[in-house]
Amino acid sequence: MDPALLRERELFKKRALSTPAVEKRPAASDTGSHKKKKPKVDKESSSGSKHSAELSNGNFNIKTSSGYKFGCLAKIVNYMKTRHQNGDTHFLTLDEILDETKLLDISMKQKQWLMTEALVNNPKIDVRDGTYGFKPKYNLKDKKALLRLLDKHDQLGLGGVLLDDVEEGLPNSAKAIKALGDQIIFVTRPDKKKILFYNDKHCQFVVDEEFQKLWRSVPVDAMDEEKIEEYLKKQGISSMQETGVKKMLPVQKRKKQSAQRKRHFKTHNNHLAGILEDYTDGVPGKK
Secondary structure, eight states, X not given: OOHHHHHHHHHHHHHHHHSOOXXXXXXXXXXXXXXXXXXXXXXXXXXXXXXXXXXXXXXHHHHHHHHHHHXXXXXXXXXXXXXXXXXXXXXXXXXXXXXXXXXXXXXXXXXXXXXXXXXXXXXXXXXXXXXXXXXXXXXXXSHHHHHHHHHHHHHHTOOOEEHHHHHHHXXXXXXXXXXXXXXXXXXXOTTSOEEEEEOOGGGOOOOOHHHHHHHHHSOOTTOOHHHHHHHHHHTTOOOOOOOSOOOOOOOOXXXXXXXXXXXXXXXXXXXXXXXXXXXXXXXXXXX
């Protein structure tokens, strides 16, 4: 073997012996601290659960209770409307309503709120001697009542009646409307809501052609809707107003014409008035 390689080998051994290598092992303190950290996490989780429990019993519970109250009110109103549409128009006590709506788990405070504030002030609930019933816009008993209502609107020039209001106030409205047949005219608004009109068959008559020609010969090009409405009002005739959704046109702002104001300049050296001389026309002659 080459002696130079042997010398380098011996030198390498000496250096290795002079700098011994130590294996890194996990210290006992590190393992103990790792074990101790676990209960800290448990403490944090337990404190978080306690905090959430406090929120559920505190302010958060107040929010949910207020939402629960109004949810109960909406459920009661919808139930009273449904039973009225089905023909059950007799009044109920609050205990009967809570029993039929299965709201028996409400507190006395919420029950008192329903009795003294919520149901009394609700526009869709009618209160009579401690009992409650549904109060529609038009309280209609049968199809004859609906036909009288439409006829009245037609005679007074009030226009038609919304189908939603009829369905709300007339029990079994679909059958009644179907039974009336061609005595009712349906008109669909631009917002897809249907309106019921009375079909006055007395107005269905044949007009002579001479009257039609005279009618069409009257020029109304210079008359706009406002002038026609004003003329009808003077004659004591009320025109039917459009109940559909109106599109709002953007208002064009007028530009204000800025008036030319006279500019005022500040004057200086007012205390020297009468002493100073004006040299705009040239140097004055010596006196």
